[in-house]
Amino acid sequence: MKNRQFLLASRPTGEPDASNWEYVEKDTPEIQDGQMLVKVEFISLDPAMRGWMNDAKSYIEPVQIGEVMRAGTVGEVIESKHPKFQKGDHVYGHLGVQAYAVSDGSGLHKVDPALAPLERFLGVLGMPGMTAYFGLLNTGKPQAGETVVVSGAAGAVGGVVGQIAKIKGCRVVGIAGGKEKCDFLINELGFDDAIDYKNESVKDGLKRTCPKGVDVYFDNVGGDILDDVLTRIRKHARIVICGAISQYNNTTPVKGPSNYLSLLVNRARMEGIVVFDNAAHYGEAAKEMAGWIHEGKLKAKEHVVEGLKSFPETLMMLFKGENFGKLVLKVDH
Amino acid sequence: MKNRQFLLASRPTGEPDASNWEYVEKDTPEIQDGQMLVKVEFISLDPAMRGWMNDAKSYIEPVQIGEVMRAGTVGEVIESKHPKFQKGDHVYGHLGVQAYAVSDGSGLHKVDPALAPLERFLGVLGMPGMTAYFGLLNTGKPQAGETVVVSGAAGAVGGVVGQIAKIKGCRVVGIAGGKEKCDFLINELGFDDAIDYKNESVKDGLKRTCPKGVDVYFDNVGGDILDDVLTRIRKHARIVICGAISQYNNTTPVKGPSNYLSLLVNRARMEGIVVFDNAAHYGEAAKEMAGWIHEGKLKAKEHVVEGLKSFPETLMMLFKGENFGKLVLKVDH
Known part of the structure; x- marks a missing residue:
């Protein structure tokens, strides 16, 4: 299966531009025991990503040059040799700006697409x-x-x-x-x-x-x-x-x-x-927020842009104030 | 009795200078029932005074043009028609930059000169x-x-x-x-x-x-x-x-x-x-700090400059970093 990825090519000075990214197409590797292959459906675009591009001490490690750009994602497990995830599971995790991702399950958790549209797990439920x-x-x-x-x-x-x-x-x-x-x-x-x-x-x-x-x-x-x-x-x-x-x-x-x-x-x-810092309490929060959504007290709005290849321009919408609601990139499979 | 006072003459732009002060000599007024006359012994010079000279909303009203400059002071009651203060009492209060002050007792409290040198009530005990x-x-x-x-x-x-x-x-x-x-x-x-x-x-x-x-x-x-x-x-x-x-x-x-x-x-x-904001708890704090002083764990240092008339220059020592310990002005009586 052909994968498509955006790698961090260089660190920006000021606004990121095309030169900071390398777009790569290559075969998806075979998964090993304990791994799974996830088809990424939606990629979260967040202001924090700008900070991850800097080579500076922060609350999280910088993305290294040549690495797939870090991003929150939701997707579907399409192959699994992992004991806890089955083919057909939907998952949330930081799988990065790419169409497919091999994961050993670290930082991944399952989401239930019956509860809400998948992209919502990158927004109000994420x-x-x-x-x-x-x-x-x-x-x-x-x-x-x-x-x-x-x-x-x-x-x-x-x-x-x-x-x-x-x-x-x-x-x-x-x-x-x-x-x-x-x-x-x-x-x-x-x-x-x-x-x-x-x-x-x-x-x-x-x-x-x-x-x-x-x-x-x-x-x-x-x-x-x-x-x-x-x-x-x-x-x-x-x-x-x-x-x-x-x-x-x-x-x-x-x-x-x-x-x-x-x-x-x-x-x-x-x-x-x-x-x-609140990871231990996400569950309680999600439950309370789901209740509010159910009662109509908490509304969600996502701004979905389709097409993985538009990632560099779509990310910039955040800094131009052009997004209206949670900005997500829908991967065109 | 002749009083000597520093009034705020104008509001400074940048560093205060001589033109911001009016030095006045005039007779001390007769005290009325409920009032007392305090001989000011020490005047506290504090960085906060600079803020009080500005005409700006803050945690306390600005000093008005023509008013005696606000300052913390310690002194001795030399005449009293106030039921709670007797001649000979030593008091702390914001009596301003002047040699004598008439007070109705508001904001005043007694201090015990047997406990510590008077100027210390403007520093570690103030x-x-x-x-x-x-x-x-x-x-x-x-x-x-x-x-x-x-x-x-x-x-x-x-x-x-x-x-x-x-x-x-x-x-x-x-x-x-x-x-x-x-x-x-x-x-x-x-x-x-x-x-x-x-x-x-x-x-x-x-x-x-x-x-x-x-x-x-x-x-x-x-x-x-x-x-x-x-x-x-x-x-x-x-x-x-x-x-x-x-x-x-x-x-x-x-x-x-x-x-x-x-x-x-x-x-x-x-x-x-x-x-x-902590006024209700000053007593407890003073008690604990007095204990530390007694045990030798808390040392006090005052920087005493004598002469009321040197007030404008002495105040500036704060902003030049020239004071070494709590800066107080000793009134020359």
Whole structure:
């Protein structure tokens, strides 16, 4: 069987481009005892991937030059010599940007395609959903009646953060780019209000939508928006640092939050999260979130782009703010 | 009786200078029922005073133009028509930069000059001591065996932070300017090591003194030193934002910590503190700290400058890093 893969060819300076990838077609190797062959159906495209391309100490090893690019995936086991996985099983795991993957089962777990469309296990039922759930509840600690603001609100994590905050009885404001996304947040996801950063200054938007200030800010973007929110936090506010997509392609140093002394004035806290720390509790979270989905309180939106070969351009949609919901690449088999 | 006062004449841009102060001599008013006259003996000079000169929302109201400059003080009641204070009582309170003050007792409490020299109630037994105690223990939460780093370590707060961290069984490294201060931290206060930022890059110093990284960082200075420490924090580190003296006289925007995404990588936390929030617990803290002083575990150092009229220049010693221990102004009566 012919495999198709994207390997990391070089490390980007600033925005990744075609030269950073090597596209390879080659035969899928024979599987050995204890291995299986997975047909990759959907590949998760996430802002974190930009960080994995850097040769820098982080919460996870960098992808090495010449390796298949790391990515979360869902797929189907089509051959197995592994005792715990059978042909026909559907699985989630970091199998990378390729059409087929040989796996020994490490880091893989089964998913049930009867519960939800497969791509959803890369979104609300996958890492972005878990990130939102644990980041908001364990670190943001929202209380009923508080005001929660989330940036990247129409993205994979942000949309879930806002909906869970609503479930917890908070007033929720999303920051997103464009009227269509903002309307979606309010009309489809039930946010109380939204700030369209492409058409309104975020500072003005925060005054308009959060007259009493912000208790919890869930930050996916960093940069100027983080700085603007810092001017509007309330006493004992909690800022969850989940990501900083505005800064990932910088060729100059990251913009630190100039207004960080607002943390002092307001006795507030800024704390970073990494979803993998909660692995032992994914099961409970998935169960609770599945209940919310079933009750119609938690909606999912995926943005599916088809065609493995479009990977380099499709990934860039994240950094241009072009995705609307969880961005996934559907492998064309 | 002739009073001498420093009033805020104008708000500084950048470093305060003579033009920001009005020096006034005038008669002390007659006290009314419920009031007392206090002879101010020592005036506390603190980095926070710079913030009080700005017309900006903060944790406390700005000083108004034409008002006596706010400052912590200790003094003696020399006349009283107040039911709770007698002539001869010694008191602590924010009576401002002046030789005599009329007070109705609000915010005043008695101190016992038999327990310690009066100026000490502005240092280790006063707000700086309380700031160190609550900021380190409640927010830094140091555990025995952890590495604690403190900047402004030879200052009023920093010296106490380091000594309490030692009492709690931590490895303690101080950052200070100059060999004399660094030697003092190690030889007199019992710090494990020190980084002289005037003669060593802080980054190199951190590598040298904290090979395993930093668990708790108590920040009094902000700026580049905060950024350097961020590159060396360990997983689940706690950064206590107590002040940012390097930034208080900025005419350009505050330098935000470019390396703040280290909070994400390390699941670490940065949190601001304001000492006044702990007012209900000052008594317990003072009792515990007095015990440590008695046992010789907690040493105090004040830097006393005499002469009320030197206030404008003496205040600037803080921003030039020229004070060595808690800076107090002794009123020349």
